[in-house]
Amino acid sequence: xxxxxxxxxxxxxxxxxxxxxxxxxxxxxxxxxxxxxxxxxxxxxxxxxxxxxxxxxxxxxxxxxxxxxxxxxxxxxxxxxxxxxxxxxxxxxxxxxxxxxxxxxxxxxxxxxxxxxxxxxxxxxxxxxxxxxxxxxxxxxxxxxxxxxxxxxxxxxxxxxxxxxxxxxxxxxxxxxxxxxxxxxxxxxxxxxxxxxxxxxxxxxxxxxxxxxxxxxxxxxxxxxxxxxxxxxxxxxxxxxxxxxxxxxxxxxxxxxxxxxxxxxxxxxxxxxxxxxxxxxxxxxxxxxxxxxxxxxxxxxxxxxxxxxxxxxxxxxxxxxxxxxxxxxxxxxxxxxxxxxxxxxxxxxxxxxxxxxxxxxxxxxxxxxxxxxxxxxxxxxxxxxxxxxxxxxxxxxxxxxxxxxxxxxxxxxxxxxxxxxxxxxxxxxxxxxxxxxxxxxxxxxxxxxxxxxxxxxxxxxxxxxxxxxxxxxxxxxxxxxxxxxxxxxxxxxxxxxxxxxxxxxxxxxxxxxxxxxxxxxxxxxxxxxxxxxxxxxxxxxxxxxxxxxxxxxx
Numbered sequence: 415x416x417x418x419x420x421x422x423x424x425x426x427x428x429x430x431x432x433x434x435x436x437x438x439x440x441x442x443x444x445x446x447x448x449x450x451x452x453x454x455x456x457x458x459x460x461x462x463x464x465x466x467x468x469x470x471x472x473x474x475x476x477x478x479x480x481x482x483x484x485x486x487x488x489x490x491x492x493x494x495x496x497x498x499x500x501x502x503x504x505x506x507x508x509x510x511x512x513x514x515x516x517x518x519x520x521x522x523x524x525x526x527x528x529x530x531x532x533x534x535x536x537x538x539x540x541x542x543x544x545x546x547x548x549x550x551x552x553x554x555x556x557x558x559x560x561x562x563x564x565x566x567x568x569x570x571x572x573x574x575x576x577x578x579x580x581x582x583x584x585x586x587x588x589x590x591x592x593x594x595x596x597x598x599x600x601x602x603x604x605x606x607x608x609x610x611x612x613x614x615x616x617x618x619x620x621x622x623x624x625x626x627x628x629x630x631x632x633x634x635x636x637x638x639x640x641x642x643x644x645x646x647x648x649x650x651x652x653x654x655x656x657x658x659x660x661x662x663x664x665x666x667x668x669x670x671x672x673x674x675x676x677x678x679x680x681x682x683x684x685x686x687x688x689x690x691x692x693x694x695x696x697x698x699x700x701x702x703x704x705x706x707x708x709x710x711x712x713x714x715x716x717x718x719x720x721x722x723x724x725x726x727x728x729x730x731x732x733x734x735x736x737x738x739x740x741x742x743x744x745x746x747x748x749x750x751x752x753x754x755x756x757x758x759x760x761x762x763x764x765x766x767x768x769x770x771x772x773x774x775x776x777x778x779x780x781x782x783x784x785x786x787x788x789x790x791x792x793x794x795x796x797x798x799x800x801x802x803x804x805x806x807x808x809x810x811x812x813x814x815x816x817x818x819x820x821x822x823x824x825x826x827x828x829x830x831x832x833x834x835x836x837x838x839x840x841x842x843x844x845x846x847x848x849x850x851x852x853x854x855x856x857x858x859x860x861x862x863x864x865x866x867x868x869x870x871x872x873x874x875x876x877x878x879x880x881x882x883x884x885x886x887x888x889x890x891x892x893x894x895x896x897x898x899x900x901x902x903x904x905x906x907x908x909x910x911x912x913x914x915x916x917x918x919x920x921x922x923x924x925x926x927x928x929x930x931x932x933x934x935x936x937x938x939x940x941x942x943x944x945x946x947x948x949x950x951x952x953x954x955x956x957x958x959x960x961x962x963x964x965x966x967x968x
Contacts, residue, residue: 768952
């Protein structure tokens with residue numbers, strides 16, 4: 415079967431294509447539209463579809479809309495309950511109405527598509543499938559989904575049983591709205607002066623600077639209920655810490671509040687995981703939903719939950735429901751599901767296409783005989799490198815395909831990269847490390863190919879790689895296996911040979927408020943507007959010094 419998955423209802427619109435149980439392509443609309451998160455999560459934006467992403471997925475497979483057997487839309491309007499969030503019921507009714515009309519919107523956006531093949535997959539079931547069916551050995555293990563909201567719930571725990579086409583998803587527990595750990599974290603994000611449903615990762619970073627001195631108060635409002643669910647009472651945030659505007663400096667109160675909510679979230683997740691294990695009893699827990707992008711909480715689950723294996727969907731947010739919805743329909747149809755081949759599921763360009771783009775831009779470039787060695791040499795000189803290689807990533811993490819790279823040995827590189835990207839100085843930057851060196855330097859879940867856990871940096875290494883050590887002594891690690899990423903492995907090996915450090919700084923190739931770079935034009939624009947020393951784009955390199963020599967404005 416040829417199944418196109420669509421996420422459009424809340425935020426992070428995306429499309430994914432699954433053919434005969436194999437993931438062929440997946441991409442987020444923001445990478446095409448250059449609008450962060452694709453759209454804001456408001457009811458009157460629910461009609462907006464990932465048109466560019468969907469067309470690209472089909473083109474990548476050489477398909478036309480009329481060739482599809484099914485379209486999986488990751489929201490079921492029949493399950494929606496307007497007003498459950500305390501919002502105006504009229505707006506929620508509008509969201510539901512748009513979802514009901516989605517088959518016709520899709521047929522307009524993709525001429526030739528039969529609207530009759532569009533099927534609704536409940537939001538949290540799509541999240542669950544994106545984890546349980548995309549993981550190694552698909553369909554094995556328990557699954558836990560936590561986010562802001564779906565149709566009428568904010569949480570789902572269960573498992574796939576019976577094998578493809580012979581069983582379905584068994585629900586252990588599902589928490590009804592308005593109780594929501596994701597919405598609680600969103601409220602905190604807004605109270606701390608950040609953008610709600612967008613900047614929650616900033617709150618997680620800020621939490622490391624505080625002490626959880628409000629934890630007792632939060633335990634009174636946020637607690638598990640003993641039946642696999644939880645309750646989140648109304649919290650008077652202002653009584654704990656003064657609201658912060660985006661222009662204000664953060665205070666110890668703000669950091670302590672962030673630390674307290676983060677700590678309570680982790681405690682509740684551990685209790686939910688223990689309850690889920692008591693029902694399912696599997697060795698592996700798969701995670702999805704926006705809360706699953708909280709890598710600090712993931713690490714506590716890995717260390718303290720009854721599960722011996724934790725697998726997190728790299729696109730755990732709503733974008734991943736496009737993939738999950740398609741996988742779920744494939745499972746129901748009896749397709750043999752292949753594990754997700756990695757996060758590199760987006761666009762790529764041939765060497766000839768990249769050369770043509772560089773020629774069109776009239777920038778001087780070269781093709782070194784040893785790309786990895788050339789980039790490693792630049793990094794060893796403490797230059798900042800924009801790295802554009804292969805297929806773009808699906809999900810919010812830069813994993814060695816659309817990255818900014820730097821030397822980990824200079825503590826000042828944290829401020830330097832944050833300045834390049836125009837983001838808050840309390841934000842950490844992450845390390846990439848060769849898999850076979852990871853355990854020498856870091857303590858935590860290994861392998862960690864998707865940067866979804868935090869690791870304790872061993873004391874003897876903290877002064878050697880200070881740029882990637884957060885204030886609490888941790889790092890959000892990406893391990894690199896040669897069989898998965900041979901070019902990045904070559905780069906790490908070449909850098910190690912020159913510096914004695916098997917670690918390179920890796921952060922996303924973008925500037926503040928912009929989506930991650932996706933195509934060559936984006937890469938050239940970012941390189942031209944930010945103080946980056948070298949652009950490695952495919953087999954070519956562009957040097958900032960060469961631009962000045964030629965007189966090209968940089």
